[in-house]
Amino acid sequence: MATKHVKEMEALKEHLGKHQLKLTRQRELILSAFLRQEHITAEAMYHQLAKSDPHLGLATIYRTLNLFCDAGLAQARHFGSQTKYDNVSHKGHHDHLICTGCEKIVEFENEEIERLQEEVATRHGFTIKTHRLELYGLCTRCRD
Amino acid sequence: MATKHVKEMEALKEHLGKHQLKLTRQRELILSAFLRQEHITAEAMYHQLAKSDPHLGLATIYRTLNLFCDAGLAQARHFGSQTKYDNVSHKGHHDHLICTGCEKIVEFENEEIERLQEEVATRHGFTIKTHRLELYGLCTRCRD
DNA sequence: ATTGAAATTGATAAACTGTCTCAAAATTAT
């Protein structure tokens, strides 16, 4: 268990050291749980961890997930009214095909599109940190 | 004034008719003001309209902008803690480069990306009605 | 034009998400 995610743990420790922050039981716990996810909200993580750690506060989850963002381990993304924290080590799969009929969501990735996005950004002097691509339409079943 | 935006007005009326909703003074007013914008928040629209119509309620703005989304005239976009409503009639300019430093928004269009989106959708059996592409990062100034 | 059923509005309460506060507890360097 402690032997999984060693690389991310090291990255966190390095960030903590650089900013005179401390390594706590909660930060280890939340990192370990976070790395098992592809993307998750603070609220969802709160409920999930409540089973094993009923006294872990919601504020701590928020603080820690934001810390992970600073450390480059996570990326915040606004989806609906909530913020989802993406696990950066699971690259790709950020893009969605969404059926407006049955609300089904299909994840996809397209390298060519990603490349063109970089190109557009560079042309405008931007450095992309993250992106969102959502295609709305009808799936095969809902079209009939 | 009433001769501007006739097409959008018709689109709204069609949507209202289909859903047994009514055309009200407020809906006309808000549509007219909305179509002058490229994208705006409910709060900003509230303050803007307060000058000419001090008794227009904030809830009505929210309800109406969400109605425009249902009618396909607007598209909601969550940014930071607020929701921005994009004017869909500014066609071909749906895609945004957004600076997370200064919140500057650059609009762009890329035919090749659009083509690839269609391709991805077709491969999954989807028929695209609309889409959203947002690239988040830092602009030249904010990177320094 | 009047009527009446149904939808809409405005004002405000409430809900929701995320941050702030602060005393108590945990961590780290000495």
Add this chain to the structure above:
DNA sequence: ATAATTTTGAGACAGTTTATCAATTTCAAT
């Protein structure tokens, strides 16, 4: 172990959006 500093948990708080509901407006049918 001690002391200085950071972190935590619990709840208060703030900002944004939605729900409530009586009063008003719309619209179709007289």
